[in-house]
Amino acid sequence: MGVHQPLNASRTGALWGVLQDVPDPEIPVLSIVDLGIVREVHDDRVVLTPTYTGCPATQVIERMVREALDAAGFDSVRIETTLTPPWTTEWITPEGRDKLRAYGIAPPNAPGERAVHCPQCGSAETEEISRFGSTPCKALWRCRSCAEPFDLFKCH
Amino acid sequence: MPSLPPIRPEDEEVALKTRPGGAFDAPVDEEHRATLFEMLLRLGDDSLILGQRLGEWCGHAPSVEVDLSLANIALDLIGQATHFLNLAGEIEGRGRDGDALAFHRDVLDFRNCLLVEQPNGDFAQTMARQLLFSAWQKRLFDQLAASSDERVAAIAAKAVKEVAYHEELAAEWVIRLGDGTDESRARMADGLDWMWRFVPELFELDEAAADANGRGLWPDVDLLRTGYDARLQTVLAEATLDAPKPQRPILGGRRGHHSEHLGHLIAVMQFLPRTYPDAVW
Numbered sequence: 208m209g210v211h212q213p214l215n216a217s218r219t220g221a222l223w224g225v226l227q228d229v230p231d232p233e234i235p236v237l238s239i240v241d242l243g244i245v246r247e248v249h250d251d252r253v254v255l256t257p258t259y260t261g262c263p264a265t266q267v268i269e270r271m272v273r274e275a276l277d278a279a280g281f282d283s284v285r286i287e288t289t290l291t292p293p294w295t296t297e298w299i300t301p302e303g304r305d306k307l308r309a310y311g312i313a314p315p316n317a318p319g320e321r322a323v324h325c326p327q328c329g330s331a332e333t334e335e336i337s338r339f340g341s342t343p344c345k346a347l348w349r350c351r352s353c354a355e356p357f358d359l360f361k362c363h
Numbered sequence: 364m365p366s367l368p369p370i371r372p373e374d375e376e377v378a379l380k381t382r383p384g385g386a387f388d389a390p391v392d393e394e395h396r397a398t399l400f401e402m403l404l405r406l407g408d409d410s411l412i413l414g415q416r417l418g419e420w421c422g423h424a425p426s427v428e429v430d431l432s433l434a435n436i437a438l439d440l441i442g443q444a445t446h447f448l449n450l451a452g453e454i455e456g457r458g459r460d461g462d463a464l465a466f467h468r469d470v471l472d473f474r475n476c477l478l479v480e481q482p483n484g485d486f487a488q489t490m491a492r493q494l495l496f497s498a499w500q501k502r503l504f505d506q507l508a509a510s511s512d513e514r515v516a517a518i519a520a521k522a523v524k525e526v527a528y529h530e531e532l533a534a535e536w537v538i539r540l541g542d543g544t545d546e547s548r549a550r551m552a553d554g555l556d557w558m559w560r561f562v563p564e565l566f567e568l569d570e571a572a573a574d575a576n577g578r579g580l581w582p583d584v585d586l587l588r589t590g591y592d593a594r595l596q597t598v599l600a601e602a603t604l605d606a607p608k609p610q611r612p613i614l615g616g617r618r619g620h621h622s623e624h625l626g627h628l629i630a631v632m633q634f635l636p637r638t639y640p641d642a643v644w
Binding site for chain 1: 443528531
């Protein structure tokens, strides 16, 4: 049919490549792979996990993945969802953390790290304004050095 | 539909004695299924009703930050409800999904505790209710993460991380208002006083809960109560508030005996899907 079907050996690699190009609808600078919500990729199925139980983006993401897979000729690949183990911000990739910072969102603190750094000026002189922010995964913070408010991706 | 031939008790006895040992060979246990369905309705309805209640604050909270907080907690709760009620529908096996259970049951069929259907009142009353509920739900989900049903365990393990946030936020507000001005202190004391009589229902061990406990589907409620009391004591001490005086407990939500408040809430919540049954998002 003219649709490019990769050889089996590289099939999962090609699937990862397709998923790497699917952006998170809330934070489009991140791909769903950067976000760590793609849990498994097999020849015949991909397994996703939601960030938060009530995250409204979950259904949108599933639809976007379906479209991306279909467009790449992987229309026989199933999409499955799992809750176990629960998603954690520790699964955000190092590239994902860099992209968040560049986008103006402070990445979640690594385990043991206490200070929240302003994504604009890098200062650690910051304070929480609101525990909940514009989406379930973010809190609202403010930098006392440069006075800019910013989103913090919450540790979860 | 032709009905199945009745099962004679003696056949059932034989069936039980010859039950094969493989995990997937066991006959579907109707009692187990009924108990699991009942407990899933309780869990799902608690989350659904409180989520809807908190949604009433949207656009009315004292500040935009609080508005965001309450809407976010509501969203988490609706997410829990979706998981629990979808699973309940699956267990029931009569073709109902989470939406059908949420929008096409009437008041008497709801199994939520009375605490969650109480009116928001003022902000202090809402936060009093939130602390009393989230402190319970946190400890409950901690236990349910080890449920004998792995699907329930997965939902609880996922949701408990969010509930920890709810409990923390509510505790901070109870402390801030309790240890605040004369006005805020009086309001928080009133809020706790109003909600207090609905706390015993959270730890009620009725027939279904006892049965569920025996099947590893519900925790030991006395143990739950111990941790809960300790937590409340800490928060109230920091809020410089005394625990409300013991009141006569009000029970019945788990059996569908609700206050008038729930009917009004459900009327608002169900209006659209009932009026336009085929409407899709």
